[in-house]
Amino acid sequence: MNEGLVVAVRGIVSFFSxxxxxxxxxxxxxxxxxxxxYILGITLxxxxxxxxxxxxxxxxxxxxxxxxWVILGICLERIAMSNRAVGNLIDGEPVVVIAxxxxxxxxxxxxxxxxxxLNAILRNKDIFNIEEVEFAVIEPNGQxxxxxxxxxxxxxxxxxxIQVKGEGLRGTLIYDGMILETGLKQLNMxxxxxxxxxxxxxxxxxREVFYAAKSPExxxxxDKYEDYISRITKL
Numbered sequence: 210m211n212e213g214l215v216v217a218v219r220g221i222v223s224f225f226s227x228x229x230x231x232x233x234x235x236x237x238x239x240x241x242x243x244x245x246x247y248i249l250g251i252t253l254x255x256x257x258x259x260x261x262x263x264x265x266x267x268x269x270x271x272x273x274x275x276x277x278w279v280i281l282g283i284c285l286e287r288i289a290m291s292n293r294a295v296g297n298l299i300d301g302e303p304v305v306v307i308a309x310x311x312x313x314x315x316x317x318x319x320x321x322x323x324x325x326x327l328n329a330i331l332r333n334k335d336i337f338n339i340e341e342v343e344f345a346v347i348e349p350n351g352q353x354x355x356x357x358x359x360x361x362x363x364x365x366x367x368x369x370x371i372q373v374k375g376e377g378l379r380g381t382l383i384y385d386g387m388i389l390e391t392g393l394k395q396l397n398m399x400x401x402x403x404x405x406x407x408x409x410x411x412x413x414x415x416r417e418v419f420y421a422a423k424s425p426e427x428x429x430x431x432d433k434y435e436d437y438i439s440r441i442t443k444l
Contacts, residue, residue, distance in 0.1 A: 212264060219268060223257040226272075230279045245299045249282045300349045307345035310358070320347050331355065383421035386434075396423055407431075 230253065253275065260271035289296035306316045306327065317327065327345075330353045336342060343358045380395040382388065382403060393403065410431055412418060423429040 215264060216262060220261045223261045226275060227253060227257050233279065249278065252278055303349065304347045305344060306347055307339065307342045310340040310342055312339065322347065381422050383415060383418045386416045386418060388415055
């Protein structure tokens, strides 16, 4: 019983320690983590796990080890931000693997990529012909960034000299059957004007609406609880 209590206390300490240290080290998306960040995260988790369950040793050595790794991680990140050489050493550098539709074999070998890996990633980006690619760069986090050749890019409205006004951000008017006053103020609407819009769509009560939003240009989107969709195609 005493051992279980000790594990519970250590677990609570470890949990909140990791939470605090994660905030100190900075918040990133998983896809943005480089190899150093990945190893640092695994090590901190391993130390925290030992702090929780290793009852054969005292807690304070694990705690000191946890703090030491966090301090080293912070110091290296600060140095990497101010020193480009150190940053490249820790984070790695982008590597160009395709230039003007030609594969750079030496660069591909340097990052341990096979041609099958490269083709698979390109297909995920809807590119089935390497000749369409102007440049392809493998980023330090392992992701592939691709720039298509100019003639392969889709035609935009700008290319056709078509003037288009930006739609702006939509303001939420109703969520889960409740009117949001902040959305009304943002769009300079009143309750009366809102109900007029709802009546245009055959809605008599706000409770019928799950979500409603309106753009600054006046385009309104309404999603009701009852959508009357009789059939949904399985993907």
